[in-house]
Amino acid sequence: MSNPDSFIEEVTEEVRRDRLFGLFRKYGWIGVLLVLGIVGGAAWNEWSKSRAEARAEAFGDALIDALDLGSPEERRAALAAIPADGQQGAILNLILASDPKADQPATLAALDAIIADASLPVSYRDLATLRRVLVAGAGMELADRRSALQAIAAPGRPYRTLAEEQLAYLLIEEGQTEAAITALQALMQDQEASGALKARAGQVVTALGGTPPEASSG
Known part of the structure; x- marks a missing residue:
């Protein structure tokens, strides 16, 4: 290979490298963002999982404390004061509905809240429907x-x-x-x-x- 050909190849290679570095300087931030997004997403998932576990533990502890109270009235008041939504709210309402003799209207209202919540799984709503029929009895x-x-x-x-x-x-x-x-x-x-x-x-x-x-x- 002649020296002119070798020189041309070297120049061409240099041009390619310059273009590559130029593209990296221009668009490299996209790659950095992607890496940060992946790392941040993993960290967010771990934080969300930890937060959900802590929330579930706190909810369970509150339920146990409420159910340990003496009278049905005290238990119902304590249960009603527990913050809950979504599936935790459904569980709480089912527990509130387990003592219909103490307050049947409140029991039926708790069950109705579950039945009407389309965001809850079918299993919760069906169980609430079954429970409502049993609680209402001949009154329905x-x-x-x-x-x-x-x-x-x-x-x-x-x-x-x-x-x-x-x-x-x-x-x-x-x-x-x-x-x-x-x-x-x-x-x-x-x-x-x-x-x-x-x-x-x-x-x-x-x-x-x-x-x-x-x-x-x-």
């Missing part, structure tokens, strides 16, 4: 109870089998004994039903004069 029209239960008894819903059980009890309340027996027998053969639910269903079927599926298959 039978047709309204059935409508509420049917909504959470749809396939795939988390408390489907418990809602089906309550729907069977509504049939008993209406005097439809045979239909109730059939519904409870079906529940006893439902793979998603718990052992406790199946045991309850079997006892009711027997009390109604029916035969539990296990006995009829033997």
Whole structure:
């Protein structure tokens, strides 16, 4: 290779380096920002995680302290004073709804707050609906109870089998004994039903004069 060619290549390489350094000086800040963004994002995630854990611990401690109080009135007042929102608020409202004898209207209001909050998971809202039907009892029209239960008894819903059980009890309340027996027998053969639910269903079927599926298959 001749000296002129070598000289041209060296000059070309120098020009390329100068352009590269020029581009880096001009746009290098973008890379720096990206690195800072990645590092900052990781730090933010760690801080958020730590903050969420501390918040959950504080919420749990407040619940324990409130539930350790003597009277239902003191417990309810302490629970109501705990700051909570989102899922923590749902948990708090469910706990407030666990003592309906002390204050049924407040219990129903707490459950209604959960049911109406579309930002909460379906599991919370369905459980609140089920609990509301049980707390309201005969004070809620039978047709309204059935409508509420049917909504959470749809396939795939988390408390489907418990809602089906309550729907069977509504049939008993209406005097439809045979239909109730059939519904409870079906529940006893439902793979998603718990052992406790199946045991309850079997006892009711027997009390109604029916035969539990296990006995009829033997």
